[in-house]
Amino acid sequence: MSASVRWLESPSWELDFYGLPHRLPWPEDADPELATRQPLDLETLLEAIDRLGAEAGEPWTSFRAATGLFQELSEALEEGELVRSQRLLDEVERLHPGSPFVLFQLGNLARLGGDDAEAIRSFEAAVSKAPNIGPAWSSLGAVYAQQGERQKAVDAFRKALEINGNDQLALDGLTGLRELVRLMRQTEDGKPNTDAVGYVDLPTFRGMISSQIESLATEPDQLVALAEQLLRDNLVIDVAIGALEKAREVRPEHARTYLVLASAYRTAARPEDARKTIDRFAELQPNEAVAFMHVAQACNDAGDTEGEFKALEKVLELDPNFHAAIGIFFGLSSGDVDPAKEDKLAAWATERKSWMGHLLASSMARGREDSALALRHADNAFALAPEVEEVLLHLSAVLGESKELNRLSTQIRPAVESRRYSARLDWNYAQTLYTLGLRDEAAGVLRRALSTPDAPDEFKSMASSTLEAWGGVLTGSGVPLEIHPAGHLTRPLLITLSDGDGGIVIGAGRRLPAEGAFPWRTKGDDTVEVSLQQGESEGKEPPTPLGTFRAGDVDSAEGAKPVDCHVSATPDGRLHFRAAQNGRRLPVAWKPPQ
Secondary structure (H helix, E strand, O other), X not given: OHHHEEEEXXXXXXXXXXXXXXXXEEEOOOOHHHHOOOOOOHHHHHHHHHHHHHHOOOOHHHHHHHHOOHHHHHHHHHHOOHHHHHHHHHHHHHHOOOOHHHHHHHHHHHHHOOOHHHHHHHHHHHHHHOOOOHHHHHHHHHHHHHOOOHHHHHHHHHHHHHHOOOOXXXXXXXXXXXXXXXXXXXXXXXXXXXXXXXXXXXXXXXXXXXXXXXXXXOOHHHHXXXXXXXXXXXXXXXXXXXXXXXXXXXXXXXXXXXXXXHHXXXXXXXXXXXXXXXXXXXXXXXXXXXXXXXXXXXXXHHOXXXXXXXXXXXXXXXXXXXXXXXXXXXXXXXXXXXXXHHHHHHHHHHHHOOHHHHHHHHHHHHHOOOHHXXXXXXXXXXXXXXXXXXXXXXXXXXXXXXXXXXXXXXXXXXXXXXXXXXXXXXXXXXXXXXXXXXXXXXXXXXXXXXXOOOOXXXXXXXXXXXXXXXXXXXXXXXXXXXXXXXXXXXXXXXEEEOOEEEEEEEOOOOEOOEEEEEEEOOOOOOOEEEEEEEOOOOOOOOOEEEXXXXXXXXXXXXXXXXXXXXXXXXXXXXXXEXXXXXXXXXXXXXXXXX
């Protein structure tokens, strides 16, 4: 057997990854170059080990035994099955102990489960044992970055790129940390060319932008646009300031340049320069309330309370409905229900004819559940501005709370049907009708709004789900899901069976929103009940029951098709359930865990 195998030296980092020496067996009839390429041709290596048989010895024999679990382990991690993944890793470690491979996969498993501290320990142990494993360095950098350990993340990503200059996780990580800049060329028609992407460090990027600024010295619009892009990306702010200062020199009376420059100064923590610049902006825009709002913000940054309130007075002189200025001027905070502040605000709103002031006063009264006074303030706002959308939105809600059905019909409904307002008014009016028990009318409002060609996508999604819920074909769990701050499930969602765990519906580590589906066989009843849980019974923590979902109107005749169950997990941690059979939506309901 051994005669058909030769021994070669290989530089592959994967040998260190698997805890193997660099002198390895290779089939005599296989191309020796394959033993030096990246990635390593594992199939050919395993063939050589098999040819050696009992002569292979350690660590080749133990490695060969462990590789039989690699595919199953990969699938378990991909599916977010934490318990099975841990069992498989334990078995790999038993068969082939001490490899950085197991440490690396333990780090990945910990990340799936949301245990960032354990992930860091595992990845650190992996790179300590085998410093040339690029993926372990980039994975370590990703967790450091997520934990706010910026310098450690940068160092880890840079180490990964030293090993593999094309490590995408490291490139993206350093880009996110503003250590690298991602550049994309354009196609001939001016669109981004995703196949032509490059990365440069900040000093190089700084030089490129500085040269570009020099070439645009007499093009103030382009200088401002360039600076705004740099500010949005939070890159080389000092260079952005230079571009804006040059634009100001070319066009010293252009108000917008001063506004953007003031913003850049604030970003660069130069409050005095920001204050002087925004003062000049206000001089150029003496009749614009927003100009003096910026002055007020600059005064606040500089700790000039007197200057801030003078600027706020000017804002409200120019625009008595400037929401933010009213809130600051009257010292209102979120959820503020102080009657004294409310009276003062309402009196000012009457004097200054401020519909926004009346709306804020109404909100304070609503916070104290004084519906009569809330309606009086809202009526004052409506008398001043009966066609302003904000007024209609607020009045709709207050009329609903006061059960003023006639006024909803005569004052709000015509505005909704005029189609002159955004989908927010449709949504608000429909919700008000629904709370009053007018469910068919509420659904009709949303359906008509959905039929408009310019309905926003976000509204379409919300309205469609709401109509499903109102129609009884969608329900949700009242138990919030456990999610990681990065936006993924920390434990899988499973079916709960009487004798233990059922199948995984949505795996751990799945980014939200996420969806899953499974069939459920009928048992001769016209209803089916499915209980769900988050977490596996043999996991580190007991599973969290998510309640029981019921589907009714089921066809239970012999030979009937299973009920198709569908669940979706939303980014805010909600779980939705739908069911269908034979292409027909079924009525569903939820009951909390016992």
